[in-house]
Amino acid sequence: MRIGIISDLHSNLEALQAVLRTLPHLKIDRIVCLGDLVGYGADPDTVVTLVRPLADFTIMGNHDAAVARQMDYHYYYEAAREALDWTRAQLSDDNLTYLKELPYFRVESGACFTHGDPISPHEFNYIYTLEQARQMQAFYELLQPVTFVGHSHLRRAFQLSPTETIELPVDNLTLREDRKYIIAVGSVGQPRDYDARAGFVIYQTDTRRVEFYRVAYDIDRAAEKILNAGLSDYFASRLYGGE
DSSP: OEEEEEOOOTTOHHHHHHHHHHGGGGTOSEEEEOSOOSSSSSOHHHHHHHHHHHOSEEOOOHHHHHHTTSSOOTTSOHHHHHHHHHHHHHSOHHHHHHHHTOOSEEEETTEEEESSOSSSGGGOOOOOSHHHHHHGGGGGGGSOSEEEEOSSSSEEEEEEOSSOEEEEOSSOEEOOTTSEEEEEEOOSSOOOSSOOSEEEEEEETTTTEEEEEEEOOOHHHHHHHHHHTTOOHHHHHHHHHTO
16 A cells, blocks of 8 residues: 655645645555644645545644644744634634544554654654654654654654664665664655755555655745735745745
8 A cells, every 4th residue: 555644734735736736646545644734824724624535544733733722832933823823713613623633643554653753742742863763762662663753844764673773864765674663754835854845755555665755836826825814924935945
């Protein structure tokens, strides 16, 4: 089975549509979303409405939790708080309920799907550095053979054994059966690795193959809508640099 894994859409309709146009050509069998459907971008309600019937399941991200009032976000910087308040006002009651009821993780077929780290998924801790991945080594026996995470907007691959954790090049890779892996899948709607294209992953379950993809999208349109909505111009400008 080929699973298309998307994450951190952040209300970016143009990026999401570009990915959804591409996925059928890659012969996927299902779509999984690792959360943060909303936040920053100008199309929260449309993005949630689009994802709901397409994804086999969706995980709760921290922005989803904040908008659904499942977490305190007062420590966010001002522009982010304003964007979350604006986003909540744009969402239908049905979509708000949907976000509120999303799970923090899901485990199936030897894989864990979550937004932050898999040990405390409700805390939304990042895993994108080697040091953060090494902290998971203490929980090696609890980890699934592969864990897919979002949250950082970065693409990373870590290989773990009971005694060692190493970072792998972000390239298509086949997972070894005698190791465990944490894969950060990047972001559809707001990449932060200085590549502005939307990012996503495909996982081939039978061959244990992980494939990384990027897709260009209409950044001008997405940025224009952010500005027209009265959201921070920083949310628009950072799309161009993938930062």
